[in-house]
Amino acid sequence: MPQPAKINDFVLKIATVNGTGSASANGLLMKALFRMGIPVTGKNMFPSNIQGLPTWYEIRASRDGYNARTGRVDVMIAMNAQTYARDLAEVSHGGYLVYDSTWPRDGQLKRDNVTVLGIPLARMVNENFEGSRVRTLMKNIAYVGALCALMEIDRDIVRTLLEETFAAKPKLVEPNFKAVTLGYEYAREHFDCPISARAEKMDATAGKILIEGNAAAALGCLYAGATVGAWYPITPSTSLMDAFQGFCEKYRKDPDTGENRFCIIQAEDELAAAGMVVGAGWAGARAFTPTSGPGISLMSEFIGFAYYTEIPAVFFDIQRVGPSTGMPTRTQQCDLMLAAYASHGDTRHPVLLPADPKECFEMAVVAFDLAERLQTPVFVLSDLDIGMNDWMVDELQWDDAWRPDRGKVLTDEDLAGMQVYHRFRDFDGDGIPYRTLPGSDRKGSYFVRGSGHNQYGGYTEDADEYQQVVDRLKLKWETARGLVPSAVERKAAGRTDIGLIAFGSSHGATVEALDRLAEQGVAVDYLRLRAFPFGEEVEAFLDAHRTVFVLEQNRDAQMRSLLMAELDADPQKLVSILHYNGLPVPSDMIVERIGDYIEQEAVA
Amino acid sequence: MSYIAKPKVSWAGQERNSLGLTLADYEGGLSTLCAGCGHDSITAALVKAFWELALKPEQVIKLSGIGCSSKTPAYFLSGSHGFNSVHGRMPSVATGAQAARRDLIAVGISGDGDSLSIGFGQFAHAVRRNLNVLYIIENNGVYGLTKGQFSASADPGSRAKKGAENRNQAIDPVAVAITLGGSFAARSFSGDKTQLVPLIKAGLMHPGCAVIDVVSPCVTFNDHEGSTKSYAWTRQHLHAAVEADYVPPSTEIEVDYAEGENTDVRLHDGSKIRLKKVDPDYDPSNRARALDFLEAHRARAEVVTGLLYIDEELPTFHDIAGTAKQPLTRFEFEDLSPGADALAEFQKGLR
Numbered sequence: 001m002p003q004p005a006k007i008n009d010f011v012l013k014i015a016t017v018n019g020t021g022s023a024s025a026n027g028l029l030m031k032a033l034f035r036m037g038i039p040v041t042g043k044n045m046f047p048s049n050i051q052g053l054p055t056w057y058e059i060r061a062s063r064d065g066y067n068a069r070t071g072r073v074d075v076m077i078a079m080n081a082q083t084y085a086r087d088l089a090e091v092s093h094g095g096y097l098v099y100d101s102t103w104p105r106d107g108q109l110k111r112d113n114v115t116v117l118g119i120p121l122a123r124m125v126n127e128n129f130e131g132s133r134v135r136t137l138m139k140n141i142a143y144v145g146a147l148c149a150l151m152e153i154d155r156d157i158v159r160t161l162l163e164e165t166f167a168a169k170p171k172l173v174e175p176n177f178k179a180v181t182l183g184y185e186y187a188r189e190h191f192d193c194p195i196s197a198r199a200e201k202m203d204a205t206a207g208k209i210l211i212e213g214n215a216a217a218a219l220g221c222l223y224a225g226a227t228v229g230a231w232y233p234i235t236p237s238t239s240l241m242d243a244f245q246g247f248c249e250k251y252r253k254d255p256d257t258g259e260n261r262f263c264i265i266q267a268e269d270e271l272a273a274a275g276m277v278v279g280a281g282w283a284g285a286r287a288f289t290p291t292s293g294p295g296i297s298l299m300s301e302f303i304g305f306a307y308y309t310e311i312p313a314v315f316f317d318i319q320r321v322g323p324s325t326g327m328p329t330r331t332q333q334c335d336l337m338l339a340a341y342a343s344h345g346d347t348r349h350p351v352l353l354p355a356d357p358k359e360c361f362e363m364a365v366v367a368f369d370l371a372e373r374l375q376t377p378v379f380v381l382s383d384l385d386i387g388m389n390d391w392m393v394d395e396l397q398w399d400d401a402w403r404p405d406r407g408k409v410l411t412d413e414d415l416a417g418m419q420v421y422h423r424f425r426d427f428d429g430d431g432i433p434y435r436t437l438p439g440s441d442r443k444g445s446y447f448v449r450g451s452g453h454n455q456y457g458g459y460t461e462d463a464d465e466y467q468q469v470v471d472r473l474k475l476k477w478e479t480a481r482g483l484v485p486s487a488v489e490r491k492a493a494g495r496t497d498i499g500l501i502a503f504g505s506s507h508g509a510t511v512e513a514l515d516r517l518a519e520q521g522v523a524v525d526y527l528r529l530r531a532f533p534f535g536e537e538v539e540a541f542l543d544a545h546r547t548v549f550v551l552e553q554n555r556d557a558q559m560r561s562l563l564m565a566e567l568d569a570d571p572q573k574l575v576s577i578l579h580y581n582g583l584p585v586p587s588d589m590i591v592e593r594i595g596d597y598i599e600q601e602a603v604a
Numbered sequence: 605m606s607y608i609a610k611p612k613v614s615w616a617g618q619e620r621n622s623l624g625l626t627l628a629d630y631e632g633g634l635s636t637l638c639a640g641c642g643h644d645s646i647t648a649a650l651v652k653a654f655w656e657l658a659l660k661p662e663q664v665i666k667l668s669g670i671g672c673s674s675k676t677p678a679y680f681l682s683g684s685h686g687f688n689s690v691h692g693r694m695p696s697v698a699t700g701a702q703a704a705r706r707d708l709i710a711v712g713i714s715g716d717g718d719s720l721s722i723g724f725g726q727f728a729h730a731v732r733r734n735l736n737v738l739y740i741i742e743n744n745g746v747y748g749l750t751k752g753q754f755s756a757s758a759d760p761g762s763r764a765k766k767g768a769e770n771r772n773q774a775i776d777p778v779a780v781a782i783t784l785g786g787s788f789a790a791r792s793f794s795g796d797k798t799q800l801v802p803l804i805k806a807g808l809m810h811p812g813c814a815v816i817d818v819v820s821p822c823v824t825f826n827d828h829e830g831s832t833k834s835y836a837w838t839r840q841h842l843h844a845a846v847e848a849d850y851v852p853p854s855t856e857i858e859v860d861y862a863e864g865e866n867t868d869v870r871l872h873d874g875s876k877i878r879l880k881k882v883d884p885d886y887d888p889s890n891r892a893r894a895l896d897f898l899e900a901h902r903a904r905a906e907v908v909t910g911l912l913y914i915d916e917e918l919p920t921f922h923d924i925a926g927t928a929k930q931p932l933t934r935f936e937f938e939d940l941s942p943g944a945d946a947l948a949e950f951q952k953g954l955r
Binding site: 034035205208209210211219222223224225227228230251252254257258259260261262263264265267268269271272273274275276277278279280281282283284285287301302305395396397398399400403404436437438439440441442445446447448449450451459 | 940946
């Protein structure tokens with residue numbers, strides 16, 4: 001069955017058992033494609049387990065630069081006998097399945113329109129290598145070699161990558177490359193190479209990098225001048241603090257004394273982590289904590305406290321599947337409501353919504369400025385898909401002229417010129433008072449309290465005094481509306497009264513889906529939200545469209561509710577597209593849902 | 605917690621410390637606690653200790669949780685920044701503040717409910733991190749603000765005002781602090797200012813976490829017959845083991861003590877914490893023996909007071925973290941951000 005060639009446009013999925021070292025082989029494949037100049041994205045679908053459970057890694061090569069999942073699998077590397085049946089079922093019409101035929105399963109692995117290729121990986125590796133751990137690892141490297149033959153992935157690049165990986169242990173290069181060669185030669189000898197899905201050098205990765213969102217966010221913290229990080233380990237946010245620690249070790253040690261110009265504290269729980277961030281923010285440091293939904297639940301008491309006492313703090317929520325423990329290694333956009341209104345009483349918080357690792361970097365920097373400018377907790381709402389997967393993005397840029405916005409902080413000189421200092425008075429009419437930092441002149445001392453207080457900072461139970469403060473906080477919220485990143489609009493080629501609102505990690509799938517729909521003659525304007533509170537542009541977009549799809553990765557349409565609650569949006573025009581099974585949102589689902597809706601509307 | 609500013613009256617001839625400040629300069633707002641509350645005596649002891657040490661109020665940060673005890677930072681050092689946090693979470697706020705500003709002297713005021721129940725975890729971890737803080741637990745065995753429930757420090761057999769008997773075991777913060785590897789664990793009594801003031805001074809100058817459990821009777825809910833945290837009971841059952849005082853670096857030894865009665869624990873700046881043994885059997889440098897001593901006296905229903913354990917050599921929070929001597933907030937931005945070239949260089953590895 002001859003297939004049309006899928007050059008630089010394929011999905012390669014690897015099914016393995018976790019803890020077998022497949023991650024490095026998969027990374028090798030992805031980077032080799034990237035170095036061939038082909039846009040790639042990797043999505044890791046892994047279990048909440050260290051060793052022994054099934055795990056999948058999906059690499060999408062897209063010459064057009066699309067980075068979302070699609071419903072397609074062109075080549076499946078089935079290394080886990082436990083999941084053969086479902087892996088075979090998942091392969092698209094005309095696709096391939098490669099498996100380890102040391103233990104032949106030809107009878108079981110049969111499907112019309114799928115070519116099954118057996119390679120005796122374990123046997124070859126066992127004949128050539130000693131030691132069970134080495135053999136397990138080499139088996140993975142051997143399938144990389146087989147794919148080099150089958151898909152024309154450049155073996156020289158693979159070799160260079162091995163040399164870079166093992167720069168510190170050059171002795172490991174040869175055995176690894178030997179494993180590559182074993183797979184390569186077997187495939188060349190036994191199969192018609194190349195197969196229809198294959199790679200070809202192009203030039204679409206110049207100026208691009210491969211990076212995880214968590215590493216990029218950590219870089220943002222480093223560049224923004226954050227000095228205190230407190231955290232409690234939780235998937236999928238842990239790699240953010242790991243990365244920050246690594247960057248600090250590299251860039252924040254005093255060159256002479258080796259002293260740390262940072263303080264990272266592994267807290268006893270998320271409550272303490274939040275308290276540490278609030279304490280450090282009060283004392284004048286830029287402080288942050290990375291966590292996930294369950295952590296935000298625990299931090300909520302302090303978040304409300306910091307809102308009411310007006311202390312800057314930055315919270316990274318790398319969302320995972322809820323409710324409760326949920327599925328810690330799967331992705332969702334399920335903490336939107338939680339972050340927007342975290343804590344008891346009337347509380348609201350600015351929430352930034354990065355769409356990819358590049359924005360994780362940029363918005364981390366913005367978050368610290370906003371937190372200090374507004375003297376309030378600020379959330380960066382990332383997710384597991386952005387945080388823990390390698391994304392291809394434009395190289396990160398930094399302007400050396402940039403300086404942090406510390407907001408309204410009074411110095412001792414400022415205080416010297418004042419008769420008296422009052423912590424919560426609004427002099428500028430923007431709802432933002434002036435703060436002093438601990439250690440400043442006695443005249444600027446004040447007492448932080450989560451209990452009722454008046455504009456002078458004193459304790460109060462007086463009805464009017466209490467209300468004056470919370471009304472000013474609301475005014476501050478209006479100020480925030482003009483300071484957070486604006487939504488970005490992508491207009492359809494022609495005029496349309498159909499709109500779509502999406503945000504965060506849904507962006508890639510949305511762009512691809514809208515391109516497909518445009519090809520089918522369906523024009524949709526797209527507004528990508530980048531923050532809460534919503535700016536005027538969001539209201540204008542809603543007004544300008546008859547129907548607005550709201551795409552989000554949660555069951556309960558949280559963003560739609562938020563638009564209705566905050567902007568009084570007409571529920572009739574807001575049509576939800578929901579995806580919440582824990583896997584990154586695929587583009588074809590969006591095409592289908594919008595297509596169906598428009599078709600039905602036409603019939604009705 | 606209504607706040608009433610205390611009028612500051614000055615008159616010629618009032619005593620001044622080396623900064624030229626009077627005791628009144630170390631006071632705060634007027635206390636709104638019940639008349640006779642032990643906590644007010646502790647506040648007075650704190651004022652005296654700070655004044656005697658001649659610390660600048662703006663050098664100090666005072667933090668607390670929630671409860672009667674946690675109101676007290678409003679009643680001393682009005683010139684210091686204060687932080688009344690959430691229930692049981694004072695230690696984490698102090699940790700963050702210390703991370704940012706290691707040059708400031710942190711005083712944490714907590715209570716038995718705040719530190720031994722809701723905040724037991726944070727108390728434990730502040731101790732095990734040896735955070736640079738003076739950690740005072742104003743311990744009355746009872747929840748005052750919610751009107752008289754037993755706290756976790758109430759002794760088994762102690763009776764509530766309305767007669768109910770506590771059957772749960774009591775948590776002793778001093779024994780806990782020693783067990784957790786604390787570097788300074790002391791106990792005192794709010795009614796014994798002579799002992800408390802020097803102990804606070806020693807705790808303030810101690811480089812790590814100085815825990816002082818101060819038995820501080822609640823006159824309204826726990827000062828009756830049958831309570832083991834009343835003024836009467838505490839006075840009858842006090843057993844002083846080791847007195848402590850702080851001796852600044854410049855001070856010459858003026859008083860002669862009998863041979864073997866005194867031990868000086870030298871601090872890194874040349875100052876000393878002077879220990880005076882009241883009970884000759886006691887050794888505050890030996891963890892096992894300290895715990896043994898506490899246990900023996902607990903069995904006799906005695907309230908052991910004094911500096912019960914000290915280890916000046918234990919690394920502190922900042923020693924362990926390797927934090928720069930210069931407070932983190934004092935670094936220029938240029939010293940914190942690696943710049944565009946470093947970013948470009950780093951990204952070469954991401955291709």
